[in-house]
Amino acid sequence: MPLNKEIQPGDNDELTRERLQATFDTQQMAAALWGSDLARKRRELAKKVDKLTVLHDSKDMSFMTREEKLSENARKVVQMFAHVADIVEDPSDDAEMFHLSSNAIGHEGHPFGVHFVMFIPALKAQADDEQREKWLMPALGLQLIGTYAQTELGHGTNLRALETMATFDKATDEFVIHTPTVTALKWWPGSLGKSSNHAVVSANLIIDGKSYGHHNFMVQIRDENTHKPLKGITVGDIGPKMAYNASDNGFLGFDHHRIPRRNMLMRHAKVDKNGVYTKPPHAKIGYSAMVHVRSVMIGHQGMFLGSASTIAIRYSLVRRQGEIKEGSGEVKILDYQTQQHRLFPQLARAYVFMFAGKEVRELYQKVLSDMEKGETTLLADLHALTSGLKSVVTHLCVAGMEQCRMACGGHGYSRASGIPEIWGVAVGGCTYEGENMVMLLQLARYLMKAVKETKKGKSLGRLVDYLLLPQDRHSLIGRVPQGEYGPHLAAFEHIARRQIFKVADELTKLQDKGMSKEIAWQKKAVELQRAARLHTRFYLAACFHRKVQSVVDGRIREALADLYHLHLNYELLDMVNYALEDAYLKADQVDFIREDMYRLLETIRPNAISLVDAFEFSDRELRSVLGRRDGHVYENLYKWAKESELNRADVLPYFDKYLKPMMLAARQRSNI
Numbered sequence: 001m002p003l004n005k006e007i008q009p010g011d012n013d014e015l016t017r018e019r020l021q022a023t024f025d026t027q028q029m030a031a032a033l034w035g036s037d038l039a040r041k042r043r044e045l046a047k048k049v050d051k052l053t054v055l056h057d058s059k060d061m062s063f064m065t066r067e068e069k070l071s072e073n074a075r076k077v078v079q080m081f082a083h084v085a086d087i088v089e090d091p092s093d094d095a096e097m098f099h100l101s102s103n104a105i106g107h108e109g110h111p112f113g114v115h116f117v118m119f120i121p122a123l124k125a126q127a128d129d130e131q132r133e134k135w136l137m138p139a140l141g142l143q144l145i146g147t148y149a150q151t152e153l154g155h156g157t158n159l160r161a162l163e164t165m166a167t168f169d170k171a172t173d174e175f176v177i178h179t180p181t182v183t184a185l186k187w188w189p190g191s192l193g194k195s196s197n198h199a200v201v202s203a204n205l206i207i208d209g210k211s212y213g214h215h216n217f218m219v220q221i222r223d224e225n226t227h228k229p230l231k232g233i234t235v236g237d238i239g240p241k242m243a244y245n246a247s248d249n250g251f252l253g254f255d256h257h258r259i260p261r262r263n264m265l266m267r268h269a270k271v272d273k274n275g276v277y278t279k280p281p282h283a284k285i286g287y288s289a290m291v292h293v294r295s296v297m298i299g300h301q302g303m304f305l306g307s308a309s310t311i312a313i314r315y316s317l318v319r320r321q322g323e324i325k326e327g328s329g330e331v332k333i334l335d336y337q338t339q340q341h342r343l344f345p346q347l348a349r350a351y352v353f354m355f356a357g358k359e360v361r362e363l364y365q366k367v368l369s370d371m372e373k374g375e376t377t378l379l380a381d382l383h384a385l386t387s388g389l390k391s392v393v394t395h396l397c398v399a400g401m402e403q404c405r406m407a408c409g410g411h412g413y414s415r416a417s418g419i420p421e422i423w424g425v426a427v428g429g430c431t432y433e434g435e436n437m438v439m440l441l442q443l444a445r446y447l448m449k450a451v452k453e454t455k456k457g458k459s460l461g462r463l464v465d466y467l468l469l470p471q472d473r474h475s476l477i478g479r480v481p482q483g484e485y486g487p488h489l490a491a492f493e494h495i496a497r498r499q500i501f502k503v504a505d506e507l508t509k510l511q512d513k514g515m516s517k518e519i520a521w522q523k524k525a526v527e528l529q530r531a532a533r534l535h536t537r538f539y540l541a542a543c544f545h546r547k548v549q550s551v552v553d554g555r556i557r558e559a560l561a562d563l564y565h566l567h568l569n570y571e572l573l574d575m576v577n578y579a580l581e582d583a584y585l586k587a588d589q590v591d592f593i594r595e596d597m598y599r600l601l602e603t604i605r606p607n608a609i610s611l612v613d614a615f616e617f618s619d620r621e622l623r624s625v626l627g628r629r630d631g632h633v634y635e636n637l638y639k640w641a642k643e644s645e646l647n648r649a650d651v652l653p654y655f656d657k658y659l660k661p662m663m664l665a666a667r668q669r670s671n672i
């Protein structure tokens with residue numbers, strides 16, 4: 001059977017020649033990336049969105065004001081829901097809906113962003129059956145628009161310091177929600193500023209003067225008809241951000257606002273009409289909406305990096321600049337080793353982040369179904385895994401996207417490339433859902449506990465089983481036949497294990513000297529977050545290995561294995577100091593890794609375009625002139641620039657108002 005190579009009439013010949021070199025079928029690679037069912041659904045929904053003009057951007061968002069962006073995306077999201085039954089197979093499938101939303105709306109936000117990402121998951125996990133009936137059904141049916149209001153002006157990370165109060169009033173069977181200080185104002189919730197009319201609000205539960213810590217409450221914030229804030233509620237937009245400006249992130253304050261007792265989400269923790277409090281089965285069960293987003297972020301961040309890699313690699317095959325051999329003509333910039341070294345490792349990361357995203361979602365679903373039965377054993381594992389992945393993946397994604405931008409030279413800096421907006425959205429991920437450093441330290445806590453168990457000969461969980469294995473003193477990289485990469489993966493494991501035990505020992509030594517546990521933790525915090533990063537990077541490499549092993553088609557497995565081996569080499573070199581510290585690797589082995597990496601760059605080069613085609617991002621979804629599938633970049637860059645609002649007239653008023661008078665005056669002075 002001929003291989004599918006994504007060639008279409010009207011494509012730039014350069015790209016067609018590139019595509020013809022592929023050693024694999026791109027649709028089969030797409031199936032490996034997304035899963036065959038989702039890959040098919042994505043392809044079909046993209047075609048349908050192409051035909052539905054009401055879902056198309058009315059103009060490029062780069063040329064819009066913030067209010068125009070909000071209005072445009074509100075229009076599109078409403079149209080999207082109006083046509084949803086004709087476009088997707090299963091509107092309750094988050095993945096399918098997310099891809100529809102990426103195609104039709106893009107990534108700059110819309111009024112239902114946090115509604116679907118946090119508000120609904122919070123209700124699913126934390127509302128009891130009666131409450132689900134009351135709010136979840138209307139929320140799914142779009143009868144209300146919700147947000148998740150947890151962060152305050154004064155505190156986002158330290159949830160124990162949140163100040164918003166929910167004081168139980170036994171006499172009226174109500175909670176009084178109150179914002180006692182300016183720092184207690186809710187700050188940041190997506191779509192809160194101008195769009196939402198309901199919020200899941202985190203507030204300190206106070207009964208008879210005793211605080212029970214923060215819990216989640218359903219609060220209606222705006223009138224359903226007039227959309228005006230309800231009495232006792234102050235709400236508004238927090239202003240423009242680095243990116244994500246079609247979202248109205250907002251502030252929210254309460255002045256002794258009363259809600260019924262049954263508005264506390266009571267699936268796990270409960271308060272009865274006498275003010276008797278029932279504890280949840282796990283203290284952090286109320287954090288489940290955050291864990292949900294962390295788990296979905298991994299794959300989505302992989303998509304962002306995949307988008308940037310697609311843009312940069314396609315453009316690098318159209319752009320010619322300079323000669324490698326004098327007189328032989330200008331080369332495609334992707335033929336430079338430096339360009340390949342800049343881009344292919346990012347492509348490999350995008351692949352593994354998407355694979356890890358899939359694995360972590362499976363674990364999340366398992367934990368969620370366990371939670372339904374009151375079983376919470378795996379919650380700590382999931383929290384540790386998502387905390388580490390969330391932090392490492394967002395950090396590497398934005399670093400990788402910046403490489404992609406720079407790899408596009410000047411045009412990468414233009415919004416026409418599409419990279420600045422997705423970079424801006426992705427970089428937010430380093431902060432939202434738990435600031436990265438803080439979340440790494442959460443994983444480090446788990447790892448330190450795991451060390452304690454290991455010393456008793458036990459494992460804390462599957463993710464840390466490797467801590468029980470003995471440490472090898474020397475790596476076998478370069479000492480086994482070429483083409484065997486087991487020792488590379490073993491090196492990731494070695495580096496992670498060594499750092500984890502090293503910092504655990506250092507903590508013990510400090511405490512043995514009389515230092516408190518908390519101060520010792522502070523003294524070793526940087527080393528602890530390093531341990532968490534190394535553990536996560538080992539997890540990612542092992543995940544890539546599992547994926548390659550699972551692929552049945554030989555051609556796909558071979559092409560994926562090239563990316564996997566490049567990933568092993570590139571990441572090991574990035575962390576090589578850890579392996580040199582204890583002479584686990586020797587200089588000749590590091591040279592071996594480098595040379596193998598350069599070899600792999602050459603091997604991957606002919607497959608480069610098909611490896612990015614396999615993401616199957618439609619042009620509508622990519623929103624990039626540089627990353628166009630057909631490769632017709634230059635004529636379209638010119639067309640795009642002409643759309644700039646500055647080109648509406650040859651002379652703009654500011655010239656007559658400021659510059660002309662200044663120049664006239666200068667000329668007059670020089671004539672005197």
Ligand SMILES: CCCCCCCC/C=C\CCCCCCCCCCCCCCCC(=O)SCCNC(=O)CCNC(=O)[C@H](O)C(C)(C)COP(=O)(O)OP(=O)(O)OC[C@H]1O[C@@H](n2cnc3c(N)ncnc32)[C@H](O)[C@@H]1OP(=O)(O)O
Binds near residue numbers: 435
């Ligand atoms: C229109 C159609 C659309 C369709 C859409 C379809 C669906 C699409 C789906 C998803 C899309 C997803 C994203 C897509 C990307 C798009 C781009 C833009 C989107 C923007 C959206 C942004 C949303 C962002 C929202 C937010 O940011 S909400 C606020 C988040 N806030 C935080 O994360 C706060 C961080 N802080 C904390 O979590 C905690 O305070 C802390 C740091 C963990 C410490 O907590 P605490 O003080 O309470 O605990 P400790 O004392 O430190 O620890 C005690 C023990 O508890 C353990 N622990 C802590 N947390 C947990 C947990 N969650 N689970 C389990 N255990 C936990 C901890 O480990 C300690 O254990 P111990 O054993 O060591 O004692």
Ligand SMILES: Cc1cc2nc3c(=O)[nH]c(=O)nc-3n(C[C@H](O)[C@H](O)[C@H](O)COP(=O)(O)OP(=O)(O)OC[C@H]3O[C@@H](n4cnc5c(N)ncnc54)[C@H](O)[C@@H]3O)c2cc1C
Binds near residue numbers: 249428431
């Ligand atoms: C785009 C975007 C969307 C958001 N959407 C929402 C939303 O819908 N709902 C919502 O409730 N919130 C939302 N947020 C808020 C977000 O969750 C918080 O900003 C985030 O959790 C970080 O908290 P912070 O702002 O308090 O940072 P801070 O904690 O003030 O972080 C500042 C610095 O202090 C360090 N630091 C803080 N604590 C520690 C510690 N214990 N140990 C070591 N270092 C520490 C951090 O590492 C960081 O370097 C959003 C934020 C963004 C950017």
